[in-house]
């Protein structure tokens with residue numbers, strides 16, 4: 245199965261090396277191009293943990309340039325919580341409830 249990788253190219257992730265992450269992912273997957281699709285996308289709404297990369301619909305937060313293979317390609321990066329995993333204080337802190 246082809247892994248779908250989206251690198252956030254929104255303004256905050258962009259200031260935190262999104263373009264370098266794309267280049268490194270392209271380089272790391274160049275010999276396995278049939279196994280990965282790498283695309284950019286707009287803001288994922290997780291700017292507080294930029295730079296973010298989504299792999300098969302799971303957001304990997306705070307991706308480090310020196311550990312991209314481990315965190316993104318091997319899936320060992322810090323995964324964002326789903327909305328169901330947040331408690332009320334975290335929802336307020338992360339501004340999920342601002343519009344309610």
Ligand code: FES
Nearest residue numbers: 252254257287288
């Ligand atoms: S700019 Fe990347 S999550 Fe917002």
